[in-house]
Amino acid sequence: MLRFWTAGESHGHALVAILDGFPSGLPISITEIDAELVRRQGGYGRGGRQRLEQDKVEILSGLWRGQTIGSPIALVVRNRDYKIERMEDLDRPRPGHADLSGAMKYLAPIRAVLERASARETAVRVAAGALAKQLLAPFGVTAFAHVAEVGPIRITPKSGSLAEQRALRDASLLYTLNPDQDDEVKTLIDQCQKAGDTLGGVVEIRVEGVPFGLGSHTQWDKKLDGRLAQAVMSVQAIKGVEVGLGFEAARRRGSEVHDPIRYDPAQASTHTLGYVRPTNHAGGIEGGMSNAQPIVIRAAMKPISTLARPLESINLKTKQPEPAAYERSDVCAVSAASVILENVVALEIARAMVDKFGGDSLAEMQARWTLFHRMAAER
Numbered sequence: 001m002l003r004f005w006t007a008g009e010s011h012g013h014a015l016v017a018i019l020d021g022f023p024s025g026l027p028i029s030i031t032e033i034d035a036e037l038v039r040r041q042g043g044y045g046r047g048g049r050q051r052l053e054q055d056k057v058e059i060l061s062g063l064w065r066g067q068t069i070g071s072p073i074a075l076v077v078r079n080r081d082y083k084i085e086r087m088e089d090l091d092r093p094r095p096g097h098a099d100l101s102g103a104m105k106y107l108a109p110i111r112a113v114l115e116r117a118s119a120r121e122t123a124v125r126v127a128a129g130a131l132a133k134q135l136l137a138p139f140g141v142t143a144f145a146h147v148a149e150v151g152p153i154r155i156t157p158k159s160g161s162l163a164e165q166r167a168l169r170d171a172s173l174l175y176t177l178n179p180d181q182d183d184e185v186k187t188l189i190d191q192c193q194k195a196g197d198t199l200g201g202v203v204e205i206r207v208e209g210v211p212f213g214l215g216s217h218t219q220w221d222k223k224l225d226g227r228l229a230q231a232v233m234s235v236q237a238i239k240g241v242e243v244g245l246g247f248e249a250a251r252r253r254g255s256e257v258h259d260p261i262r263y264d265p266a267q268a269s270t271h272t273l274g275y276v277r278p279t280n281h282a283g284g285i286e287g288g289m290s291n292a293q294p295i296v297i298r299a300a301m302k303p304i305s306t307l308a309r310p311l312e313s314i315n316l317k318t319k320q321p322e323p324a325a326y327e328r329s330d331v332c333a334v335s336a337a338s339v340i341l342e343n344v345v346a347l348e349i350a351r352a353m354v355d356k357f358g359g360d361s362l363a364e365m366q367a368r369w370t371l372f373h374r375m376a377a378e379r
């Protein structure tokens with residue numbers, strides 16, 4: 001079983017992750033992890049904090065001569081803006097944040113809550129996900145996310161192969177599939193910033209090359225869609241998740257929703273075993289199991305809840321109405337969210353791969369992958 005935990009506060013010493021059960025024998029590229037950390041800090045509409053931080057990962061354990069050895073991998077991303085001991089508490093909880101509920105639940109200062117609730121934690125989850133992508137790569141499994149909507153603006157995606165879509169996304173300041181719409185989105189973000197307000201958006205994540213049989217129909221907590229939904233919803237500010245057609249499926253008849261099953265012998269040697277689908281409304285998951293079609297997930301991010309023009313709140317000391325606290329904030333972090341979600345989804349897929357194909361070594365996983373495809377093709 002591949003498990004992981006994170007620790008760390010937004011203005012503490014560092015963010016830390018431990019991955020336990022990561023297979024041995026995989027050469028690790030730190031450069032590839034750092035590239036994802038740089039992408040996470042990008043986009044348009046980020047606040048002053050992103051100019052301070054230059055995130056880089058350090059791997060403290062679990063590697064020998066650049067390869068995984070099967071023991072726990074400890075990842076660290078240090079905070080340049082370490083100042084937690086000098087920071088004041090807040091009296092006025094910010095609507096939308098963990099401030100009020102956390103202060104009540106833990107009988108704690110708001111500062112203690114917000115420091116851990118902060119999306120800064122996602123830096124190390126991206127590092128863990130970028131490591132997981134390196135485990136998926138030898139199997140031809142790839143995760144790719146892009147920004148599909150920013151506030152009220154829907155991006156008109158340009159189509160193309162995965163490589164072309166990656167190039168488009170990387171050419172877009174906002175990480176969309178249409179760099180020609182960047183200026184329209186930038187104008188909206190600028191207007192929002194002037195108004196002291198914030199913006200959310202929608203991210204689409206696709207995982208290609210996924211084999212049959214990740215997840216299981218046999219128990220509620222083994223279902224792949226349930227597991228992915230939890231992984232996605234656990235990302236700060238995510239309020240909705242859809243698989244495939246998602247909510248649209250509820251509005252259509254069954255004949256317009258379900259994906260017919262066909263057999264194409266020319267594709268029998270691929271991970272689909274020749275079972276092809278003319279549509280992918282299911283988003284690659286049926287019965288809580290992957291069906292060898294691309295997994296397609298959409299996530300809705302709410303607007304950042306720290307507002308420069310704050311909403312109504314209550315001073316917890318006086319119980320009198322006062323505007324919520326404000327220090328500094330991002331205006332729009334949906335581009336960062338796309339990087340986070342791509343990596344968080346990759347990590348959950350890697351966990352399901354380890355469940356299906358074994359987690360002691362990469363070589364054993366590969367042998368079992370080959371054996372499974374041979375046996376499934378014969379059934």
Ligand code: EPS
Nearest residue numbers: 047049050117118119120123328329330
């Ligand atoms: C965040 C508040 C801001 C963001 C932060 C998340 O940080 P600060 O309070 O230091 O201005 O910039 O995000 C990051 C630091 C990051 O690396 O993503 C919050 O309250 O969630």
